[in-house]
Amino acid sequence: MKLVNLLRIAWRAIKRNKMRAFLTMLGIIIGVAAVIAMIAIGQGSRQSIQSQITGMGSNMITIRPSSNVMGGARLDVTNVQALAEPDIIALQKQPEYINAVSPSVTARGQVINGPYNWSTSLQGVAPEYLSIRSWPLQDGVSFTSQDVKRAAKVCLVGQTIITNLFPNGEDVLGKNIRFKNIPFKIIGVLGKKGENTFGQDQDDIILTPYTTVQKRILATTYYQTIFASAIDESSTDKAAAEIQQVMRVSHKLQKGTDDDFTVRTQAELISTFTSTSQILTILLAVIAGISLVVGGIGIMNIMYVSVTERTKEIGLRMSIGARGIDILMQFLIEAILISITGGLIGVALGITATKLVTLFLQWPTLVTQSSVILSFLVCFITGVFFGYYPALKASRLDPIEALRYE
Amino acid sequence: MSSVIVDIRNLEREFKMGDETVKALNDVSFTINAGEFITIMGSSGSGKTTLLNILGCLDKPTKGEYFLDGTNVSKLSKTELARFRNKKLGFVFQSYNLLPRTSAIENVELPLLYNPEISAKQRKEKAMKALEAVKLTHRTHYLPSQLSGGQQQRVAIARALINDPVLILADEATGNLDSRTSYEIMMLVQELNDVQGKTIVFVTHELDIASFSKRTITLKDGKIIKDNINSNVRNARKVLEGLPLISEPSIAAK
Incomplete structure (x- = not known):
């Protein structure tokens, strides 16, 4: 038996029942399209989270005090007095993997320019902060370590601040804005960063020397956060380990006691968030996979009906010389052709649906090659698996009985 | 003396019906020579269908031997039987058994699709030749639903002819047709027998149809009760000419 003849026989049989073949395919089409679209949506959100976190500065390390227990009450991290100047000095002393260190203290409040006001955060940092966050200046200059020493009333403003305080589009450099009645001179404008992964507006910020916030606003000697960057x-990871070592020494922590601070790298953050979306992707793929199996059962169902309905045809084919294996192959190829054609249409539909989701819902999506290959492969296997039993049943028919079947 | 196509010796076929064993064929022996046109007659239950199934290599005898074209069919496996049917036999059924929604030529070439030795080009040529033999070349791409009963049966005959079989088996091939169309089919069958020298076994229960064959075997209760040469073979063409003309045009006009 020539394969080309088998293909021809199976193709003609499908052609005779176009509508039924299409309806059979429908299950597979929807299954494959769902698998591809779901994986694309899952992968897309994963990738966008990843790129946004990387955008925050991929080698940035954050050091925060652990939430301490004081008299039974857990304190908010911002009130914990764990990070202070000795830590910065210790970290800057002969670092091996640390590139830059910047303390950070933030105060929230109203910022005023003439008739305009805006509620925002005033973040006190060191000049190195901009390089740690890989945040370029759009205009003007940054403050210097001299400014830090003097607790100078100078600031760098984010784009959102400009929009809200200077709605007329004038030049903001050299202008004064007031925060808690203290005038700050704008010496630089920060480049646009947009929203971060958590939907926070990163441009809604005013940067000033940390000493200015500590001495003039909060009256504290502690830091809320220390930002560092690896070389x-x-x-x-090595830098994070180094920081932990240095900090433990600096905090005089005994062996066996817990850290009173936490060190987090961006990589950890990425893995935390991508693992969430990984679970989402798996969940979506499983749901879609189930619909593919249902589609496969649809094929099996139709093939069984088809075998019964075409009993007489099978009898005829056997009487004119078709062997059992020929009949088996014919029905198997029919099932595979149906599932593969359905798979192809499903892939096209899945990609189209993905594009539409991106277009209308603005969801990030990513059609991966592997998801296409995977679902196509599953299709083929579905065809073989669910087509085999009906085909076997057909091939075992007795030609005399089959011919007499009405 | 022409060569022997079918040689059946002491054939028996038993069926088990619950506890009882029914002998559908009991000690049947006969031979068929090349170029013969035989009708097998008998009422229902006489065993003629069982005999036809065995002749068609669809069934095997319980006892006895069956040689078709020199091969002992009783000893072949299922797969070998399928191959054998494909090369040596042609079937014509009462209900035509054409594939629905499939053109006449695709129906005709069907047996050759199961023969790997035939190329696509040969297949088309042979199919056209077979359709020519049944005078249906002008209906090549018609679907069965677009053809009359007689035309459908002629497509089925073309399908039986395409592999140049040593034996053509017809099972009540005129059973679904009116008498005029039946005579047209018998005319075609006589022509295939006379002109092309095809060996034909025609199973029927109509004496009228049997009278066109050269020899008639009559079965009763699984035994041959009569095996006689027809001294007075009717000519289907003459019978047709004798019929009053009706609106449907005859084969020759088509």
Whole structure:
């Protein structure tokens, strides 16, 4: 038996029942399209989270005090007095993997320019902060370590601040804005960063020397956060370990006691968030996979009906010389052709649906090659698996009985 | 003396019906020579269908031997039987058994699709030749639903002819047709027998149809009760000419 003849026989049989073949395919089409669209949506959100976190500065390391228990009450991290100047000095002393360190203290409040006001955060940092966050200046200059020493009333403003305080589009450099009645001179404008992964507007910020916030606003000697950066992306873990070592020494922590601070790298953050979306992707793929199996059962169902309905045809084919294997192959190829054609249409439909989701819902999506290959492969296997039993049943028919079947 | 196509010796076929064993064929022996046109007659239950199934290599005898074209069919496996049917036999059924929604030529070439030795080009040529033999070349791409009963049966005959079989088996091939169309089919069958020398076994229960064959075997209760040469073979063409003309045009006009 020539394969080309078998293909021809199976193709003609499908052609004779176009509508039924299409309806059979429908299950597979929907299944494959769902698998592809679901994986694309899952992968898309994963990738966008990843790129946004990387955008925050991929070798950035954050040091925060652990929430301490004081008299039975857990304190908010911002009130914990764990990070202070000795830590910065210790971290800057002969660092191996640490590139830059910047303390951070933030105060929230109303900022005023003439008739305009806006509620925002005033973040006190060191000049190195901009390089740690890989945040370029759009205009003007940054403050210097001299400014830090003097607790200078100078600031860098984010784009959102400009929009809200200077709605007329004038030049903001050199202008004064007031925060808690203290005038700050704008010496630089920060480049646009947009929203971060958590939907926070990163441009709604005013940067000023940390000493200014500590001395003039909060009257504190502690830091809320210390930002550091590793010398390169690959050594963030080593840098984090180094920081932990230095901090433990600086905090005089005994062996066996817990850290009173936490060190987090961006990589950890990425893995935390991508693992969430990984679970989402798996969940979506499983749901879609189930619909593919249902589609496969649809094929099996129709093939069984088809075998019964075409009993007489099978009898005829056997009487004119078709062997059992020929009949088996014919029905198997029919099932595979149906599932593969359905798979192809499903892939096209899945990609189209993905594009539409991106177009209308603005969801990030990513059609991966592997998801296409996977669902196509599953299709083929579905065809073989669910087509085999009906085909076997057909091939075992007795030609005399089959011919007499009405 | 022409060569022997069918040689059946002491054939028996038993069926088990619950506890009882029914002998559908009991000690049947006969031979068929090349170029013969035989009708097998008998009422229902006489065993003629069982005999036809065995002749068609669809069934195997319980006892006895069956040689078709020199091969002992009783000893072949299922797969070998299928191959054998494909090369040596042609079937014509009462209900035509054409594939629905499939053109006449695709129906005709069907047996050759199961023969790997035939190329696509040969297949088309042979199919056209077979359709020519049944005078249906002008209906090549018609679907069965677009053809009359007689035309459908002629497509089925063309399908039986395409592999140049040593034996053509017809099972009540005129059973679904009116008498005029039946005579047209018998005329075609006589022509295939006379002109092309095809060996034909025609199963029927109509004496009228049997009278066109050269020899008639009559079965009763699984035994041959009569096996006689027809001294007075009717000519289907003459019978047709003798019929009063009706609106439907005859084969020759088509």
